[in-house]
Amino acid sequence: MRAQPIAGRPGPPIIPSAPEPDLGHHGDAEATPGLVDLAVNVRRAPMPEWLADPITAALGDLAGYPDPAPARAAVAARHRRPPAEVLLTAGAAEGFVLVAQALRGIHRPVVVHPQFTEPEAALRASGHQVERVLLDPDDGFRLDPARIPVDADLVMIGNPTNPTSVLHPAADVAALARPGRVLVVDEAFADTTIAPGGAGEPESLAGRGDLPGLLVIRSLTKTWGLAGLRVGYLLGAADLLDRLAAVQPLWAVSTPALAAATACAAPAAVRAERLIAARLAADRDHLVARLAALPGVRVVGQPASAFVLVHWPGADAVRRALRERGWAVRRGDTFPGLGPDWLRIAVRDRATTDAFIPVLAQILEA
Template sequence: MTSGLFARDRHGDADAEPGLIDFAVNVRGGPPAFLRDALTARIGDLAGYPSAADERRAIEAIAAAHGRRPDEVLLLSGAAEGFEMLPKLAPRHAALIQPSFTEPEMALAAAGVPITDVVLPEPWALTSGAVPDDADLVVLGNPTNPTSVLHPISAIEALRRPGRIVVVDEAFADITLDPVNGRHEPCSVASPAAPDVIVIRSVTKTFGLAGLRAGYLLADPDVVARLTHGRRPWPLGTLALTALAECVGAAGQNHARAQGRAIAADRAVMFDMLGAAGIKVCVPPQASFVLVTLPRALEIKQQLRERGFAVRSAANFVGLDDDHVRLAVRDRATTAALIEAITAIRKEIGV
């Protein structure tokens, strides 16, 4: 799987060293106050095992949030666990829509599943015709990491075929907004239910909980049963169960919508500032990160680190190269400081 910056298992946290201004990781700040309070209230319960009541509460809250039945919900120790489970479906041929998050490839390849990388050309519009007809498992991100492309529901629906399961990674869907009418999660396929569609979601990005590991999966009950066969007992801890219930509840949904609006505003400013500085934004971004191209990007990345900034090279994503860099959306002042540093470095190295 290559090594260093090109290794498939490298993520942005490897760049976000303490003391650096973090543009490498797409997690928002710390947990909001209501969530901190809920988690703090459960510290005294940690001597006991996670309870069936807490698990049931989380499942019922997620089911209600998406208009699903409880038996269509599978709680995950982080969304990445959902990808680790996919080999239990015994796919004969998996198609991965690329470029995209690398964990599905890691999990499927480790299980010996034959994989076809369906590499979309820039601007990475999803077309069903590019997927091999015999692929019985198709995996894509929406919005896609790292391109920040948001695919329309119609394009995802076009991937469906008899005998095929479509897996949609919606880790960042909860902060997406329709740019025209502001509707929340305009391209999510989390509801209504479809028997051949699996949706994998995370709460750790929007709620500042990357260290807790909490997510969930939505699928047909038969698929959920196949994925959970042989699973260890107590797969999620008490705090993760508490976080899931809170994040999909009313307060959590309000927070996600507010974060979506704040990200959209900061992203628009960031887009304009990058363009004004002569930094190419690959496509109009729709998530909490922006993909740019910079000649000699790896050299610029290293020099940015020396000046106190962490950025994420996209060199290890299928279909991208070492001139691609992913930048997390930050506020105007922080973005201005980064762009000033990039501009100075480019002038020094002559690009």
Template sequence: MTSGLFARDRHGDADAEPGLVDFAVNVRGGPPPFVADALAGRIGDLATYPSADDERRAVDTIAAAHGRAYDEVLLLSGAAEGFELLPRLEPRHAALIQPSFTEPEIALRAAGVPITDVILSDPWELDSAAVPEDADLVVLGNPTNPTSVLHPASAIERLRRPGRLVVVDEAFADITLDPRTGHPEPESVAHRSRPDLIVIRSVTKTFGLAGLRAGYLLATPEVIGRVTVGRRPWPLGTLALTALTECVGPTGRDHAHREAGRIAEDRAEMVAMLSAAGIEVCGEPRASFVLIRLPQALRLKQRLREKGFAVRSAANFVGLDDDHVRLAVRDVDRTRTLVDTITAIREEIAGCPQPSQR
């Protein structure tokens, strides 16, 4: 799995050191008041085990939000748990659409599942013909981390084959918008009940709850039955159940839609500033992060750290290299300061080339 910046299990939180302006982690800045109040109101209940009523409320809320049946919802201790459960499906050959989030690979390799990396090229258009026909498990992100590409739902449908399961990581789907209509989640397949389709989602990104671990999986009862054999009791705590109910309920969906609008505006400003500074923006970003390509990016990342900024190297993603950097979308003022700092550092580097190594 290699080490350091190239390790598969390295995530942006490793870069977000205290005191740095954080462009490394794709999490919004803390829970909104209605979520924080709901969580605070349950502190007194933590002496008791999570209740069946809390679980039912969370499942009912999620099922209603996506038009799914109650038994098509599985609550997760964070979306990452969903990837940990995939080996229980006993796939013979998994295909991972790359570049993408590294946790599915880690979980499947640990279980000894043979893997084919289906590496897409910028702008990372999904090509079903590139997936091996004998792959009985295909995993992709939509929108994909770290490229920020949003695949059409029709392209995801074309991945389906008899005897194959398609897993879609929609951890960032709730902050996507149709650029023409403004409608939320234009390419989500969470509402599509298919015997061969699994959707994994999280509420921790958009609602600033990464420290809580809360997500869910949508699939047929048969698939859910297979991945939950032997699962531990009380897999989610009371606060996680409460968060799911609040975040996926009507108030939470309204909040996510508003947040998606703000992100779209800030992202457009970020892309414009980066482009004006001569910094290459990769693909067409549609999520809460932007992928850029910079020569000597690792050197620049270290200099940014010294100047008080945390950014995420994309060197450990399959299909990318150490010239790629992922930037979380932030407000215009912080973005302007970052871009100005990058420009100044690039001028410094150009005037003082790195010593040659012998």
């Protein structure tokens, strides 16, 4: 089933004979053992005691079935929403599957690309005919709400977007909401964003209960290094979440994952996120400056998350050369709207960046 491009403001050309991107390819496939991992966007740091202790304690309760109520209440309190507007999931990726399965009656689903490929993959696996809006790299992959078809009854977009690291203004994303449409906003990396004044998640819609059909999908696996635990949640109107819950497997979120969700929703955890996001911003600025100094390398737009997207001719050959020298970065050709001349690079600490850039420079010179 081939996704169809949507006419609109000119963007990157779509070549009909080009092979479909591999939507099932993810960064973990690049980060094989022995390589320095700049391909996966999960923060790697020692787990704080306030998070490790409740997860460890939960292992003593595995004989009982998981009770999501405390975690649901904690997440609801964090976002100032009633518990009925929270649905806990086994990672953000499960949320895309629930949307695809529960909303089989939609007629025109649209996915805004480039973005994380699982939303489209889930839709296609459930039999939906997906249409794509491809954002323009020459415009910094910025969202133009006017490009979304008026009759689209499902729209999926990331904010900040993986892999572009673009943070769309909340007003532009909110402009996509309307009666008769479900608007799914993937905010898996929202907790990595910070405003210049220090405010966290400056463009998040997680607290908006006034927008019709809005579903916000969140992840706890990125900042807190919990990819192996699988924990995330959806925020939206109670009746819409009820439709998704009806197709969710029973006890989908494990007891340790629920303990993690409760801990990460606490005010102290949210404050810690802000500090981490501020350090991340400084490390990202350092990476961007070092990359921009390399001849022929273009960093796209103003990166706002835990990764940057770069472009130069022959980038995929450089990626392979980096692997030979012990470094893993994320290929770009598996994202609709990109191609082999794009790479995504995860933000790491300055020491890692300063070790990486000379290797990259040597390859480019060769």
